[in-house]
Amino acid sequence: MQALSLRTADFTESVIRKMTRICLQHNAINLSQGFPDFDPPIELQEALAKVATKGPHQYAITSGAANFKQALARKASHFMGLEVNAEENVLVTCGSTEAMIATMLALVNPGEKVIVFSPFYENYGADAILSGAEPIFVPLNPPEFHFDEDALEQAFKQKPKAIILCNPSNPCGKVFSLKELEFIADLAIKYDVYVITDEVYEHIIFAPFQHHYIATLPKMFERTISCSSLSKTYSITGWRLGYLIASKEIVQRAHKVHDFLTIGAAAPLQEAAIAGLNFDQSYYTDLQNKYTLMKDTFLNGLKALDIKHSTPQGAYFVLVDISEFGYESDTEFCQKLIEKVGVAAVPGSSFFKDGINTYIRFHFAKKLETLHEALNRLEKMKTLMRK
Structure with a gap:
């Protein structure tokens, strides 16, 4: 064999x-x-019960059901403070895990470098291997898990294609400050690097810390791919509903990858999850x-x-x-x-x-x-x- x-x-x-x-x-x-x-939440359970008898039960559009994407875009626009277009800027995936690997395959050529902060969620290593990327590790130093600015710029000088930013961070719980994000954004613009975010814990923040979306900083939306999911926010990890938000060009390329990875996320679950996306503050x-x-x-x-x-x-x-x-x-x-x-x-x-x-x-x-x-x-x- x-x-x-x-x-x-x-x-x-x-x-x-x-x-x-x-x-x-x-x-x-x-x-x-x-x-x-x-x-x-009970609203999601009740919505799922209704979907079980009324559907949909067949394929949704592979980029995501239209009404689900519209609900996602409304929520994202509210919290990010950006005008997110449901058709141009949103791609629905099977969890944020797929959003991350679809993004990596859409952006990175084999042999190109990607910056990863350490400690990191274990899937990032697998994503690098699957996409043929070479990771450049930059330490987050305990107990506050700050990064050294000079060390990070040295990593950017190695001409990476992208940096992966988990914010809030798994496993250390770090929330990147606005000042830190501005520093990273300045380096990304200076060295022409994409920023791939993992923001699945965006709504689980402990005072006095605040979550800031790096995509909202000046000149950053076009080079940021914001990956997230509904898993943690609505306690539905088994539903496997994720998404990415990015420029039209990046979404179109990631959609082509996604189409051949999983075809699409589960249509009944997208329909039921709209109830959660419509929650108020x-x-x-x-x-x-x-x-x-x-x-x-x-x-x-x-x-x-x-x-x-x-x-x-x-x-x-x-x-x-x-x-x-x-x-x-x-x-x-x-x-x-x-x-x-x-x-x-x-x-x-x-x-x-x-x-x-x-x-x-x-x-x-x-x-x-x-x-x-x-x-x-x-x-x-x-x-x-x-x-």
Whole structure:
């Protein structure tokens, strides 16, 4: 038999999904893979029930159903402060995961470079491999996860095609300030570089921090591809509804890639999700308050247990420092944490380029009773997890 693809030879199972699989085997509390254990808004559930009997059940237009794109464009225009045209500037995808790879394949030629901040969401590495891109890693330095401006400009001087910007950032919860975004934008214009954003946590922000869209800065809309999804905002990760917003030219090219990757997102789910896109501002205010309570509950609990941790500015992740436990492998630590303590986390080495294995990632998108039970179990971490 001939050898299989060299491009995918080094692919491994997603570390995040692996931890979920092990978690299920041991009936542990899953604070690894980032999905909630509570239901989406009742309006979405009721809309889905109606769609189940009335349809649509056949293909939507591959770029996205017209009424769904119009609702997306209205919402995006409101929050971004831009005039987003539903037909020219919006492409609906199967989750933001597909939006990102469709964008990479539309923009980047094999051998071209792409800047990636480290730590980073694990899919960005796979996207680089699939598109043939060469990543240039720029560190985000704890505890605030700031970047060094000189280091970033040195990366831009290597003539990359694009920079990937996750804001708010998974896994560290960094929210890029307006000043930082302006600095990145100035470099993108100076060196003629595209900006590919991952903004799926755009509405999960903790005061006093604010989310700013880099696409709204002067001269940036034409070179920014804003990727996002409905998964986190409406607690429907299983619906796999994502999208990208960009200039007409980029949307047209990404649409051609998308057409041959997945054809289109699920028509019934697009129809049902319009109910969420039509929510008024009060929904997003309540969402922020809800996640702030979850964050405070979990982080206060970690502090009471004297477990060293980061303080996220947005998203729903927290990095825990495990250096005191004496493990050379954070993966081994996470596996034993599931077995001995009954709580699942993600080894931080899957997010860092430079072999850092002293962090694990928890997420707190859970009911308060789930978080309290997880904290009860984590009381044993200090005694059961030492080497």
